[in-house]
Amino acid sequence: xxxxxxxxxxxxxQHRDPHVLGGPARPAAVSTTSxxxxxxxxxxxxxxxxxxxARHFRAGEFxxxxxxxxxxxxxxxxxxxxxYLTRADGSERVLSYAEPGAGIGESTCFDGLPRYASCVATxxxxxxxxxxxxxxxxxxxxxxxxxEITRRISRKARLFAMHIAADGLPARGRVAxxxxxxxxxYGVRCTEGVxxxxxxxxxxxxxxLGVTRVTLSxxxxxxxxxxxxxxxxxxxxxxxxxxxxxxxxxxRP
Numbered sequence: 001x002x003x004x005x006x007x008x009x010x011x012x013x014q015h016r017d018p019h020v021l022g023g024p025a026r027p028a029a030v031s032t033t034s035x036x037x038x039x040x041x042x043x044x045x046x047x048x049x050x051x052x053x054a055r056h057f058r059a060g061e062f063x064x065x066x067x068x069x070x071x072x073x074x075x076x077x078x079x080x081x082x083x084y085l086t087r088a089d090g091s092e093r094v095l096s097y098a099e100p101g102a103g104i105g106e107s108t109c110f111d112g113l114p115r116y117a118s119c120v121a122t123x124x125x126x127x128x129x130x131x132x133x134x135x136x137x138x139x140x141x142x143x144x145x146x147x148e149i150t151r152r153i154s155r156k157a158r159l160f161a162m163h164i165a166a167d168g169l170p171a172r173g174r175v176a177x178x179x180x181x182x183x184x185x186y187g188v189r190c191t192e193g194v195x196x197x198x199x200x201x202x203x204x205x206x207x208x209l210g211v212t213r214v215t216l217s218x219x220x221x222x223x224x225x226x227x228x229x230x231x232x233x234x235x236x237x238x239x240x241x242x243x244x245x246x247x248x249x250x251x252r253p
Contacts, residue, residue, distance in 0.1 A: 052130035079125020
């Protein structure tokens with residue numbers, strides 16, 4: 001099933017027009033809690049990228065592994081990366097996907113503790129590695145650099161809250177919750193409601209939600225059958241966001 005539910009996957013659009021929910025039309029101080037990491041301050045992201053050296057990672061190559069130490073974080077320039085943690089029983093939980101403009105690995109760079117998750121390139125990717133010392137030195141000259149890093153860490157804290165909230169919901173509520181966040185991050189207003197323009201795979205969303213692909217497809221089909229979600233070709237439209245949020249529950253990180 002596609003919406004852009006695109007079973008083949010593919011890169012998400014980086015175009016952010018003024019009518020996109022979560023785009024420039026929203027106050028700069030407001031952060032989305034999307035499991036697909038982007039940046040809301042592209043000019044500052046460019047400043048941060050200028051502080052480090054470019055590194056290339058092939059698809060399947062690890063940027064960092066859970067349990068390792070590092071005083072570097074990364075700015076994504078090209079490609080796509082998957083951030084996940086490995087549980088004690090060996091199972092994995094996807095936390096997020098990082099796209100161009102996103103920062104990854106900031107919190108463990110600054111707290112000095114081992115990485116709590118692993119990061120692997122899903123396609124050939126180019127990143128900039130920024131050292132803690134370079135970021136702190138730049139922050140003394142340009143406080144907005146540290147503000148952007150702080151925003152990113154705060155946003156990821158909210159992302160963890162989203163995962164915790166999702167774990168307490170039935171599969172139906174989890175699907176509604178992820179659609180709600182995708183709409184906020186990538187939604188475009190239209191005559192029928194809010195249209196999702198982004199492309200993603202059902203497998204990716206299932207890994208984020210901790211459900212099987214079959215369960216995700218079934219619950220999405222139920223939401224479509226009930227009119228809470230409309231399918232328009234290869235796109236999805238949410239006619240009433242408040243009704244969808246009611247399915248996800250009152251708590252919203």
